[in-house]
Amino acid sequence: MPAGNLHAYLRGTGVEIMAASDNVLRGGLTPKHVDVDELLRVLRFEVLDDPMVRPSPVAPGVVTWPVPVEDFALHRVTVDAVVPAVRLTVPGPRVVLCRAGELSVDDGVGTLTLGPGQAAVGAAAGGPLVIAGEGEAYVATAGLR
Numbered sequence: 001m002p003a004g005n006l007h008a009y010l011r012g013t014g015v016e017i018m019a020a021s022d023n024v025l026r027g028g029l030t031p032k033h034v035d036v037d038e039l040l041r042v043l044r045f046e047v048l049d050d051p052m053v054r055p056s057p058v059a060p061g062v063v064t065w066p067v068p069v070e071d072f073a074l075h076r077v078t079v080d081a082v083v084p085a086v087r088l089t090v091p092g093p094r095v096v097l098c099r100a101g102e103l104s105v106d107d108g109v110g111t112l113t114l115g116p117g118q119a120a121v122g123a124a125a126g127g128p129l130v131i132a133g134e135g136e137a138y139v140a141t142a143g144l145r
């Protein structure tokens with residue numbers, strides 16, 4: 001989302017990743033502080049032409065979302081009978097979140113099994129990720145290159 005746009009998740013699972021920021025303002029639905037005056041000052045009230053950022057396929061079973069910064073990348077990996085394993089060569093430390101199914105995640109340093117709602121952090125020194133099994137995972141990495 002561009003700066004100044006209010007957003008919310010209305011249904012489903014929301015996986016959000018953002019660049020470092022010291023200007024996050026909350027609009028409500030949280031027990032955290034909401035600065036209404038500042039929120040109203042910075043909000044942009046025009047309707048976006050297309051508020052959805054659609055993913056781009058990058059490999060069988062893998063999509064990624066284009067972002068305007070090089071701070072991070074977010075991939076969705078789907079493995080099943082058609083694509084039983086995916087190999088991701090991604091830089092830096094990474095977080096793998098299993099959204100559905102049961103997945104084996106191997107970074108060349110160790111292998112673990114993740115179920116729905118479970119996540120793991122991989123060190124920057126790890127090798128390419130191999131995700132296998134049947135399910136869906138989100139992989140967040142630091143840096144696109």
